[in-house]
Amino acid sequence: MLLSIFSKLMATSVFLLFLPLIFFSSSSSSTFDRSSRASSLSVEHADDVLTSRNGIFSAGFFPVGDNAYCFAVWFSExxxxxxxxxxxxxxxxxxxxxxxxxxSVLKSGNVIITDAGRFTVWSTDTVSESPVFLKLDENGNLILQNSEGVLWQSFDSPTDTLLPQQLLTKDMKLVSSRSQWNFSSGFYKLYFGDDNVLHLQYGGPHISIYWPNPWLMSWEAGRSTYNSSRIAFLDPLGYFSSSDNFNFTSADYGERVQRRLKLDYDGNIRLYSRNHRMEKWTVSWQAMSEPCMIHGSCGPNSICSHVPHLGRKCSCLQGFKIRDRTDWSLGCVPEFNLTCTTNETGFLKLSHVEFFGYDYGFFPNYTVERCENQCLHTCECKGFQFKFVKHNYANNIPYCYPKTELLNGHHSPNFEGDLYLKVPKKTLPFQETGLDCPSIVVKQINRTYTKNPENASQKFVVRFAIVFGAVELGVIFVVGCCFLRAHQNSSAGTHNYYRMATGFRKFTLSELKKATRGFSEEIGRGGGGVVYKGVLSDHRIAAIKRLNDASDQGEADVEILFEVALKCVAEDKDARPTMKEVVEMLLRQENDSELV
Known part of the structure; x- marks a missing residue:
């Protein structure tokens, strides 16, 4: 099928040779589709462009930087x-x-690009005895031809894009650009390998193939190695077919739209399409659904992780720092010096992390401890990959992959394996030592416990004690209040009795304080107390003696009541006073509180 398509394309190219050749000079037309012998296109004239007859494609000098230009073919709109x-x-x-x-198109039949110093930077390396013409075809192919046929065409030397009707053969390859705005050659290639399989390759400082999945055999990936024709083709309807049995159809297959298959700067190959010239391009197919599976995404000693709707993210391994913040492809460098001394080196486990390639061997049926020992005694070892590999003839077998380089790292919850990073022990995080619990099955013993019946007599005693204590506190409070009131009444009666019987009046402590202005003017002192000068309510001057054991009657009453109450509620029952003792304390306070 592919050979017949190729024959048709060649027939079309031969047919184009017989079309009338018309000469257009740059002075007579701003755009043209052919250039004759000895004609040229200048970088200084923006109108010096070739345009395809259908107007879809244009060719001319395109700015790629500050005062930097490349000759290119692009979609006109x-x-x-x-x-x-x-x-x-x-x-x-x-x-x-x-x-x-x-x-410039030279008389010799060669097409060259020269810079300001007249130095040739690119050429078609063609020679022709007959006149040659440069033509931009309607499918985007830039063709140099003479009367005998095609001498050179851009479809034979693609850059990063494959257009419909353009063949990709064993002698061709697509090479990505360096970045979105840097159009120079990048690190990724799409090409046919010596095994006749179409591959995606990372060609940075370290070369590796990442598509199809390198863990799989060719037949496991659905590829065939038996067809040595090595040819691939994209048709205008969105169908791609390759001689290694790989093919796909676009999401909008069958629609008459503009299409282009491009190897993007991020290493993924995508098919773009759009309905109208002014519309934005949409992705209708892509090779890699997991961006972090693309090698070289984040450079050495780093991990790529993919966040839905946000894209991929790069991060350095623990103990490493980024080399250049403007270019993640350069990866990270260690912040420590790793020695070959085994007792100073340990391993940091990173779950669900894979670093592909750069193994100095693989060892089946190894335990983690045995793999650690293998890496410790190999100075070049940077860590090891440990995972279980499925086999048809046996159960999953543990494999150890010691690494000499940590490249193409990515984190994926779906990856059932771990990376053990070799680092100095002093950089390892502190880990608490847990108990080693034996793997013994504990059998639960069913036991029932009989609850002792409550003792009725004990229950009665407890309740009686609570009620009696509450009643006792109530009685103490009532008795205290009665004594306080009786004391106040008796004091007033006693005062009246003394005044009638002796003619003398008994003063209270508050009255004496007022008369002496707070016992402020001392006029004498004796063994029994201090004598103060005072002025009575009838303006008589009096000498008032304050006894040493006298106290404020009101304050004393409050203090004794609080003292009695606190003793009655003491925690120790034996320390609580009896009712007789309470009465004696109150009477004693009454006798001691009076002041003559």
Missing amino acids: PDSEGNRTIVWMANRDQPVNGRKSEL
């Missing part, structure tokens, strides 16, 4: 420089100056 969709570049790795640089 949108026509603004910042939004142009590039499909091919001639001198992507050697841009020319923005002045005096040009593309």
